[in-house]
Amino acid sequence: MAGRIQPLRFEPVQTVRAYQRIVEQIEDALARGDLAPGQRLPSERELVTQFAVSRSTVREALRVLESNGVVRSRPGDPNGPEILPFSQGPLRKQMTRLARVDELTLSELIAFRMIMDGAAIQLASRLRTDEQLAEMEQTLVAMREAIDIDFAAFSEADVAFHEAVARVSRNSLLQTCNEVVRGVVLSLISDKIAHATNSRALMLESLQHHAEVVEAIRAGDGHAAARLARQNLYDYYATYVPEPDRDPLRALIDD
Amino acid sequence: MAGRIQPLRFEPVQTVRAYQRIVEQIEDALARGDLAPGQRLPSERELVTQFAVSRSTVREALRVLESNGVVRSRPGDPNGPEILPFSQGPLRKQMTRLARVDELTLSELIAFRMIMDGAAIQLASRLRTDEQLAEMEQTLVAMREAIDIDFAAFSEADVAFHEAVARVSRNSLLQTCNEVVRGVVLSLISDKIAHATNSRALMLESLQHHAEVVEAIRAGDGHAAARLARQNLYDYYATYVPEPDRDPLRALIDD
DNA sequence: GAGACGCAACTGGTCTGACCAGTGGACTAG
């Protein structure tokens, strides 16, 4: 046995809860195909013996699975909990099965925002009524006023603008995705953006961009409006994205 | 006391589980602002007395909340469960907080697909390598062969094509959303589409459209490729959308 | 034989009470 003795490296220990292990086992079985939608899980009491845990633990696991849209339990059902088809249940659950926000890069998130926001504005420029246009212009006024207060007020007014656009686009899914991703992006870069020195200049520039977008919406030029919106997002966020990741963002602009 | 006696209408009764009520109360408090991220929930035993239920029930509620990314419990923490900031935890959970798939119209879902797919293809036409282009063309060949088998095989090959595109677009969020929404759309119209009589003609037409998209990708014309992709989706699905809801879909095409 | 009845055996939902391994603060001995 030659060779130097390797410096002993221990992995950090993390305790995994029993119910979490059960969730994993069942989700794995589903991923492997050993379990298919429409099938039934064994009853809770049967799972107790199979997993060799108490019924409380089994039930906590089932609650997690149910919350994820994987299974559904009904009282008095002589069969066990039902495995749901992939597409049922709340949408978010479906998303989580595949994507975790912490696995996403900032570039992906911003690209997504550019797509969503651009599409919402394109839709808005076609579908808007005159009242809705006036509403959007009103939010621009509010943004101008907010600049003289502080950045938080401006940010709030900005959100109001985007919400108005999303309403006009008549697509709640679009709206939801946009809001969620905006929240994630902001939380990722908030520490950096807070230290921006020339924030007043930034706000004025941003307002100018928004006004251009609204002008394009008024003209009914959805293409130009969407392009402006994407450009604005790029200008606003690109500095936080490392250079090699900016290619997809640029690809979204110059169409 | 005049007036006819109204025909008595009773609401269908649905039993709500105790733990579900707890989840609602806590989520409501969070929505109202009575509870904010960073704050701590009372300990489990304290919640037992406040909600007047057993600890099992409290714990099942906490498991649901934890699975939704709302709170996190740590053993031995002298404070109660921690309320997480909005942007943490799995993304799907965030989505589910806002959007339920059963509240969405088919039009919204298809519009979303048109946006996502168009964007993915636009990105792909800019970012693709020659190998990836060859890969996509290979999936076209597979689609052509699948037509001679049956509709399920064709559908599978179609999925493979879109997955290839999504990979090239280098955006897992885009990919995930697209997959989820495609699944939902298919489950909504699968019963209708299965009865299509001239399915072979449809498949050939779809293949032709895909080929055109790939051709545009090869040419690097992202705009044309995206437009074609949206048009294809519209042609494919619009018949299932009631006429008044088609406006947003058309607005997405003629840019 | 056919149908109504009732019982027994299940299901999931809830409760009670207990034990354990951690954590953190208060208290105490040096």
Added chain:
DNA sequence: CTAGTCCACTGGTCAGACCAGTTGCGTCTC
């Protein structure tokens, strides 16, 4: 003032019980 102990808490798990439903089967009546 520090080091050590101790204790009161936390969440995680367990065992066993009861209830209200549902299902199915056997029985009992017509």
